[in-house]
Structures are given as structure tokens and as C-alpha cells.
Amino acid sequence: MRRKNSAFASNAEPLLDIETLRAQTPGCEKVIHFNNAGCGLPATPVLESMIDHLRLESEIGGYEAAAARAEQVAEFHIQTAALLNAAPRNIAFAGSATHAYANALSAIPFQPGDVVLTTRNDFISNQIAFLALRKRFGVRIVHAPDLPEGGVDVEAMAALMRGERPRLVAATQIPTNSGLIQPVAEIGRHCRELDLLYLVDACQSVGQLEVDVQEIGCDFLTATCRKFLRGPRATGFLYASDRVLEQGYEPLFIDMHGARWTSAEEYQPAATARRFEEWEMPYAAVIGSAEAVRYARDIGLPAIADRAARLSSDLRKLLAGLPNVRVLDHGARLGALVTIAIDGWEPEPFKKALDGRGVNSALSFREFAQYDFGVDKDVDWALRLSPHYYNTAAEVDAVVDVIRELTWTPLPARSRSSTTPGRTRR
Known part of the structure; x- marks a missing residue:
């Protein structure tokens, strides 16, 4: 259930009570924080939810606290799914956006000569990962050209999709080095028409923009919680579509949380995106991230x-x-x-x-x-x-x-x- 707060927008009135929101952000008293693309300032409810869980761990034990707060932990998947217009089964917690991105890449069975089609404005770690794939598996990296005014030329990228038939199309919605917003939904329409696998880095856009995975049409989407969502560090998530789950995509190094060891020679991956998670999680940070997502959704x-x-x-x-x-x-x-x-x-x-x-x-x-x-x-x-x-x-x-x-x-x-x-x- 969404909470009522005078600082939050209603459906009829998009104005925000900035004074109240700043009062719920202790850092506003100390600095002018213009580094939200690095880490946003956490709001008091986020901070309090994490401290409360850490205190419970100290009182009853870590495993026991996770069990006692199972509903709050589950809220991470519920809230994040609602934020993206997805279902909880499509959401996996990750220790960072880069970890989520690497897990998605590891699920793709690249072969020598496969093409990764991307843009000229991608995140550095993504580009390094593509180069590592080229070094290890012999994939080809193709960069779509930009328009003269900036941003990827979607029509030129679509022509490359038809000509190259890439194993993966990848785009970063907002690169770390610029305010550019790439037209990821337009790219996604071409990917769907050509039945191409599509991975979106939404690290700088989630929490800043409305991000709708159905509108974008992506197979994978990754993001962090520490930036414009104003959550804790070392938290992020991976969205995996029903299509990739049904087709059996899974991380290369799946663990006991993401799969069941069904016999001495076999295992069965989880039916949901939990196959991309690991057994050990920072539960205080997971709960804090859920609160950060809820806070953003309540504001609107x-x-x-x-x-x-x-x-x-x-x-x-x-x-x-x-x-x-x-x-x-x-x-x-x-x-x-x-x-x-x-x-x-x-x-x-x-x-x-x-x-x-x-x-x-x-x-x-x-x-x-x-x-x-x-x-x-x-x-x-x-x-x-x-x-x-x-x-x-x-x-x-x-x-x-x-x-x-x-x-x-x-x-x-x-x-x-x-x-x-x-x-x-x-």
C-alpha cells in the first residue's frame, strides 16, 4: 500500500513539497549535492529501514533477521517490478549494475564471429566487457553512428541490425559522461521486429525518468539503486523478460540460490529471474533499496x-x-x-x-x-x-x-x- 505524505505528488497535482522532501534528506543541510549521478542522498526512511534491520541482526542473528523480515525483503522485487512495469518474477537483486550486466552477458552463448551491436555512447565497463568478449570468444563489436546533433542514428542502427544480424544489441539509456538520453524504445521496436536480443543499461535513468520495460521492449535491463533512486551503495538489479526466462538463459556461474541440485549430474535453474541472484545478499541494503524505490514511487x-x-x-x-x-x-x-x-x-x-x-x-x-x-x-x-x-x-x-x-x-x-x-x- 502506498503511503500518504504531503510532500508527494498526487495524480491530479504534480507539484512537490520541496521543503518537506529536503527535511527528509539530512544531507541537504550540509552540502549542495549535485552528484546524484554518482550517489543520491538517501532519504531518512531509507536510512532508518537499514539501521533497523542491522540492529535486528545484532539482536537475534543474521539468518534469523532475514527470516523475520522476509516480507520486507520480498518488497524489493515487488517495488522494483512496479517501478519498471514488470512482474516480481522478472527482477533479480544484484550487488551493482555492472554485476547485473555481467550476469546478463554471461547468459548469452557467444560464438566466434557473433556480433555485438552497440552505440558510441556506452558506459565504460560495458565497452570493456565487449572487448573482453572479443578477446576470449572472437565476437565482433559494431558501433552504430551518431546523428550530427548527437545521439545514435536509430535508422542506421536498424540497417546494421538487418545487415549484421547481431547476437546482441546493447544500448545505454543515459551515458555516464553526458546528459544525452538515447531513444532506447525506438531501438527496441526494431529489435522486436527482427527478433534480436536486446540489453539496456538504465543505470543513470532509473529514478530520474519513467522507465517502462514494456515500452522499451528489452530482454535485459540493468540499473543501480544508489544514484537517482537514492538507495544504498552496492545494490542494483537485473530485469529479465519472460522470453529470456522461458528460453532458458541463465548466468554462467549459477549458484544454490539460482538453481536446485536435482541429482549428482544435474541441476534445475529457478523459473524466475532469481536464477540470476546469489545466495548471499546484504539484507539491510536490500530492505533499504526497497524503501528507496517505494519512496520514489510515492513521490511519482x-x-x-x-x-x-x-x-x-x-x-x-x-x-x-x-x-x-x-x-x-x-x-x-x-x-x-x-x-x-x-x-x-x-x-x-x-x-x-x-x-x-x-x-x-x-x-x-x-x-x-x-x-x-x-x-x-x-x-x-x-x-x-x-x-x-x-x-x-x-x-x-x-x-x-x-x-x-x-x-x-x-x-x-x-x-x-x-x-x-x-x-x-x-
């Missing part, structure tokens, strides 16, 4: 998406007017990741200066996006700012003022060879 994804888009659009426009700042985001549709290049600064000193002024941000580097940064935009690094619905217009103005102040007094640039960037994963 349409209201969340609208506010996050407006804040990021305003931020992008204001930053575009600053000297020595270049907004890097291109595409027909942009989300709540704003990336900028800054003249006259090296990455770590600039981020440190923002940290010192109470502004949370992230850095992205050329190696995170070899096509987008290395070929198309020719930048070595970018600052990433990612506001969310609990941020305010005043915070947008404050961040722009800080960046304006810093870019008026640039530090002497060091040589590129002397830079040893700190690594922000996503």
Missing part, C-alpha cells in the same frame, strides 16, 4: 522527471553563459547530467575548489568515453553536475556563482602528462 516519477529536467536545463543554460566554460551535452533530449569543459584548470584542483565551497560534483575523463570525449569532443576531462528533484533553483544559482568565481581566476594549467586523475566510476 512524472513529477521527479519534470523537476530534474527543469533544474538541469536551467543549470546548463546558465553555465553556457560563463567565460572559459563549454557545455558538452548534445542530443535531441537531455537529462539531469550536465557536463562542462573548463579552460585553464586541471581536474582535481577544480573539483577540490568546489568541494571546499560545499558543492558536490564528479569528474569524467577521456578514458571513460573514448568515442565521445576522445573523438567527438576532444576533451581530456569534464566536470559533471547532476541535480535531482530535491535540489533547488537557489542551489543552481549558487553553483553557477561558484563556477563563475573560479573560472575568472584560473590556476596555471599543468602539462597533460603530469595529471593522474582520481577515478569516479559512474
Whole structure:
């Protein structure tokens, strides 16, 4: 049952009570958190649900606490399924989005010469995984071209589908290095028409946008809970469609949770997406993730998406007017990741200066996006700012003022060879 809260949108009124939402977000008192694409600030109900379960584990034991809270644990699959317009049987918990993605890839019986068709704006770990598949199995990696204005050329990608007949089509809905929103549903329509396996990385879109797996038409979808869903770290999930479950796709290293050992020489995988899970799970984090998903659903994804888009659009426009700042985001549709290049600064000193002024941000580097940064935009690094619905217009103005102040007094640039960037994963 969904809870009533004056801060949450109703079906008739999409406005949010930002004051109440911020009061439920303790971090708002300490920082301007524009790093939601890295980790969102957890809301108090998420924090309290996790602490409560950890306390119970300390009092009665870990196995016993998991058994006592079985209904709350099951809520993870129920809430996540409702978020995606799926069924609980299609949801598997994972320790991260990358773990979920690797499990999905491991379920595909690649053969030498198989084609993986993807885009130029994919997440770094996905691209590395494809290269590893090429090294081990001899698959071919084909990248669909982009449109001049940014974003994948869907018609060109569809032509490659027909010509290459790929074993897998893969797309990232929002890459970590840009605010670009890729047209994953359009790609999915072509995949369904051609009966091609389709994997979507929704790590940066779940919790920021309405994500409907039926509309997208994907066979697998992966995401994390720590970003725009505002859940705990080391949590994520895999969506596996009925089609892939019925056709027997299963992870390469299935364990005792995902299968039954039915005889000395045989095992039987679970009928549901639980075949992609492992026996050991961080139950406090699972419960916290369920609460984070419930919290987002109670607010309403349409209201969340609208506010996050407006804040990021305003931020992008204001930053575009600053000297020595270049907004890097291109595409027909942009989300709540704003990336900028800054003249006259090296990455770590600039981020440190923002940290010192109470502004949370992230850095992205050329190696995170070899096509987008290395070929198309020719930048070595970018600052990433990612506001969310609990941020305010005043915070947008404050961040722009800080960046304006810093870019008026640039530090002497060091040589590129002397830079040893700190690594922000996503």
C-alpha cells in the first residue's frame, strides 16, 4: 500500500513539497549535492529501514533477521517490478549494475564471429566487457553512428541490425559522461521486429525518468539503486523478460540460490529471474533499496522527471553563459547530467575548489568515453553536475556563482602528462 505524505505528488497535482522532501534528506543541510549521478542522498526512511534491520541482526542473528523480515525483503522485487512495469518474477537483486550486466552477458552463448551491436555512447565497463568478449570468444563489436546533433542514428542502427544480424544489441539509456538520453524504445521496436536480443543499461535513468520495460521492449535491463533512486551503495538489479526466462538463459556461474541440485549430474535453474541472484545478499541494503524505490514511487516519477529536467536545463543554460566554460551535452533530449569543459584548470584542483565551497560534483575523463570525449569532443576531462528533484533553483544559482568565481581566476594549467586523475566510476 502506498503511503500518504504531503510532500508527494498526487495524480491530479504534480507539484512537490520541496521543503518537506529536503527535511527528509539530512544531507541537504550540509552540502549542495549535485552528484546524484554518482550517489543520491538517501532519504531518512531509507536510512532508518537499514539501521533497523542491522540492529535486528545484532539482536537475534543474521539468518534469523532475514527470516523475520522476509516480507520486507520480498518488497524489493515487488517495488522494483512496479517501478519498471514488470512482474516480481522478472527482477533479480544484484550487488551493482555492472554485476547485473555481467550476469546478463554471461547468459548469452557467444560464438566466434557473433556480433555485438552497440552505440558510441556506452558506459565504460560495458565497452570493456565487449572487448573482453572479443578477446576470449572472437565476437565482433559494431558501433552504430551518431546523428550530427548527437545521439545514435536509430535508422542506421536498424540497417546494421538487418545487415549484421547481431547476437546482441546493447544500448545505454543515459551515458555516464553526458546528459544525452538515447531513444532506447525506438531501438527496441526494431529489435522486436527482427527478433534480436536486446540489453539496456538504465543505470543513470532509473529514478530520474519513467522507465517502462514494456515500452522499451528489452530482454535485459540493468540499473543501480544508489544514484537517482537514492538507495544504498552496492545494490542494483537485473530485469529479465519472460522470453529470456522461458528460453532458458541463465548466468554462467549459477549458484544454490539460482538453481536446485536435482541429482549428482544435474541441476534445475529457478523459473524466475532469481536464477540470476546469489545466495548471499546484504539484507539491510536490500530492505533499504526497497524503501528507496517505494519512496520514489510515492513521490511519482512524472513529477521527479519534470523537476530534474527543469533544474538541469536551467543549470546548463546558465553555465553556457560563463567565460572559459563549454557545455558538452548534445542530443535531441537531455537529462539531469550536465557536463562542462573548463579552460585553464586541471581536474582535481577544480573539483577540490568546489568541494571546499560545499558543492558536490564528479569528474569524467577521456578514458571513460573514448568515442565521445576522445573523438567527438576532444576533451581530456569534464566536470559533471547532476541535480535531482530535491535540489533547488537557489542551489543552481549558487553553483553557477561558484563556477563563475573560479573560472575568472584560473590556476596555471599543468602539462597533460603530469595529471593522474582520481577515478569516479559512474
